[in-house]
Amino acid sequence: MSLSFDHTTLPQRVVFASGGAARNIAAQVELLGAERILLIAGRTSSPLAETVALDVPVVARIDRVRQHVPIGHAEAATALAMDVAADAIVAIGGGSATGLAKIVAIRTGLPIVSVPTTFAGSEATDVWGLTEGGRKVTGADPLALPAVIVYDATLTAGLPTRLAIASGLNAVAHAVDAFWAPRADPVNRALGTEGLTALVAGLHGMRASADDLGARERTLYGAYLAAVAFASAGSGIHHKICHVLGGRFGLSHAEMHAVVLPHVAAFLVPAAPDAAARISAAFGGAPAHLALFRFSEQLDAPRSLRELGLREADLPEAARLALEAVPPSTPRPVSLADMRQLLTAAWAGTPTPEGRP
Ligand code: NAD
Numbered sequence: 001m002s003l004s005f006d007h008t009t010l011p012q013r014v015v016f017a018s019g020g021a022a023r024n025i026a027a028q029v030e031l032l033g034a035e036r037i038l039l040i041a042g043r044t045s046s047p048l049a050e051t052v053a054l055d056v057p058v059v060a061r062i063d064r065v066r067q068h069v070p071i072g073h074a075e076a077a078t079a080l081a082m083d084v085a086a087d088a089i090v091a092i093g094g095g096s097a098t099g100l101a102k103i104v105a106i107r108t109g110l111p112i113v114s115v116p117t118t119f120a121g122s123e124a125t126d127v128w129g130l131t132e133g134g135r136k137v138t139g140a141d142p143l144a145l146p147a148v149i150v151y152d153a154t155l156t157a158g159l160p161t162r163l164a165i166a167s168g169l170n171a172v173a174h175a176v177d178a179f180w181a182p183r184a185d186p187v188n189r190a191l192g193t194e195g196l197t198a199l200v201a202g203l204h205g206m207r208a209s210a211d212d213l214g215a216r217e218r219t220l221y222g223a224y225l226a227a228v229a230f231a232s233a234g235s236g237i238h239h240k241i242c243h244v245l246g247g248r249f250g251l252s253h254a255e256m257h258a259v260v261l262p263h264v265a266a267f268l269v270p271a272a273p274d275a276a277a278r279i280s281a282a283f284g285g286a287p288a289h290l291a292l293f294r295f296s297e298q299l300d301a302p303r304s305l306r307e308l309g310l311r312e313a314d315l316p317e318a319a320r321l322a323l324e325a326v327p328p329s330t331p332r333p334v335s336l337a338d339m340r341q342l343l344t345a346a347w348a349g350t351p352t353p354e355g356r357p
Contacts, residue, residue, distance in 0.1 A: 005185040010126060010231060013148045014224065018213060021115060021152035025090060026055040028113050028148045034088030038081045038110070040065065040101050045093035045117050048155060052115065053090055060084040065096040067253050068246050071132040074103040081108050088113065091146070092155075094167070095120030095253065102128045102144035114146035117155045119167040119219055120254065121174055121227025124149060127235075129243070136247020138235070151224065153216040161210055165299045168203045169258035171223035172196060173238055174230035176265055176292070179275035181233035182329040189278070192229035196282040198222030200295070207299050237334070238264040240325035241343075248321060249310055255302045262292035263346045271332035293351045304349030312347065319343050 015024045029037060039058045041049035042065040062077050081089070081104050091101035092115040099122055101112045106128060114123035126145035129138045156164060175196040178188055199222035205215025235243070241260055245251045266289040269276040276288040283291035296303060310318070319339040326334050345351070 003186065005187070007185050007187045007232065009187075010124075010145055010228070012124065012145060014124075014151065015148065016151040016221070016224075018153045018217060021052040021150055021155055022054060024150045024152070025052055025113060025115060028150060029056050029088060029090065032088050032111055032113070032147065034111070036085055036087045038062070038077075038084065038086035038089045038104070039092070040077070040089060040097050040104075041092040042094070042097050044158070045097065048117065048158065049092040052092065052152075052155070056090060058090075059086060062100070065093065065100050067096050067099075068131040068136050068250075069096070069099045069103055069129055071130055073100060074107075074130060077104050078107045081110060086110060090115065092117065094118035095122040098122040098146070099129055101146070102141075103130060106141050106143045109143060111148075112146035113148045113150060115150045115152070115155065116220075116223075118159060118254070119156070119164070119171045119223035121171050121223045121230065124224050124227035125231035127231060129247075131247050134248055136243050138243055140231075149224070151220055153213055153220050156216050156220065157210075161206075162302075163254065164206060164210075165203065165301050166252075166254035166258045168199060168206070168219050168223065169261065169296070169299070169301055170254040171219070171226045172199050172203075172292075172295075173242075173257040173261045175199065175222075175226035176261060176275070176279060177236035177238040178226070178229040178233035179236075179278060180268060180272050180329060180331050181230070181236035181239075182327050184233045184329065188229040188232035189274070191225045191232070193278045193282065195222045195225030195229060196278070199226065200282050203295075203299055235327065237268070237326050237330045240327060241322045244321040244325060245305070245310065245318060249314055249318065251305065251308050251310060255308050256305070258296065258301045259303060259305055259308065259349070260346050262296055262351070263342050265289065265292050266351070267338070267342055268331055275331075305343070305347040306349065310347060315340065315343050315347060
């Protein structure tokens with residue numbers, strides 16, 4: 001088969017060193033020539049931020065962050081950045097802190113230094129999200145891409161295990177969904193494959209021992225690669241479904257990804273042999289349609305949308321909205337009945353048989 005593709009690599013500096021956050025944040029802020037920092041760190045990450053941003057010239061702080069970036073938060077943060085004449089943003093926390101920083105960056109042109117404390121991967125993408133009137137809108141903008149990522153696996157140590165596992169599975173979803181996303185190509189598939197392999201090993205290690213720093217490093221490395229693959233390949237059907245569930249029904253981001261992914265994968269792998277082979281290889285040869293269900297069980301991850309608070313009565317609307325968003329690149333046709341069955345199985349937490357929703 002001939003090889004032909006059109007791939008874009010996003011420009012970004014990545015500094016990765018466990019225990020190096022304070023030193024590396026200060027150095028990267030200096031390299032940017034920034035002297036007036038807007039520090040964004042949610043309440044749970046604030047104590048951490050106080051320590052690692054000690055040597056940074058902070059002129060204003062925001063600790064009010066929420067998932068899916070409510071428009072009111074975005075407007076208040078942008079106004080503050082302009083009022084204090086900030087010249088860069090340091091965002092410390094999960095995808096919610098980075099997500100808010102991205103909207104401020106788009107509206108002000110300020111560069112972001114992103115310091116992740118979860119495995120969400122938002123720091124490695126130019127994808128932004130904003131929620132208004134119960135509907136989440138997403139898009140891509142070069143201004144949203146953080147100029148620098150400072151990774152330090154020790155910063156993830158405070159994450160409760162359940163959240164850490166769900167967040168790692170959010171990263172797994174980036175890798176897997178990239179295999180059939182609209183701009184999937186050999187380069188982002190290779191990054192997704194390496195990312196998935198690192199995530200499987202890292203998450204097993206973290207489950208076995210929360211103190212295993214090597215496992216946290218592998219998970220963070222895998223989360224970065226998976227996010228780069230996702231940014232390059234675009235949102236596949238899995239992400240489109242989750243954007244509907246998160247924006248319309250307010251479900252918690254990482255847990256929702258953890259629940260939905262095995263169902264989407266089981267439905268699609270019979271029509272996507274290359275993806276099936278990559279998933280199977282990452283799980284040591286296990287059948288791809290079962291591997292992600294088994295992985296969730298082994299990690300004791302959340303299994304149903306019901307336990308995340310979605311009401312059964314919401315399923316018809318969720319299926320209708322999700323179907324509207326299905327990308328044409330999806331390897332098999334999806335009917336409303338397919339989507340209803342897939343979401344019903346995810347809601348109840350019952351495994352999807354191979355190839356059936
Ligand atoms: P989050 O940022 O909301 O964090 C989840 C929870 O973990 C929060 O309660 C937070 O306070 C807590 N937390 C974070 N770091 C902690 C730490 N070190 N110690 C203790 N608690 C900590 O959730 P998330 O899953 O990281 O990100 C979700 C958001 O990011 C969503 O809005 C999602 O849409 C967005 N996202 C965007 C992209 C993208 O490419 N644009 C990718 C992934 C996620």
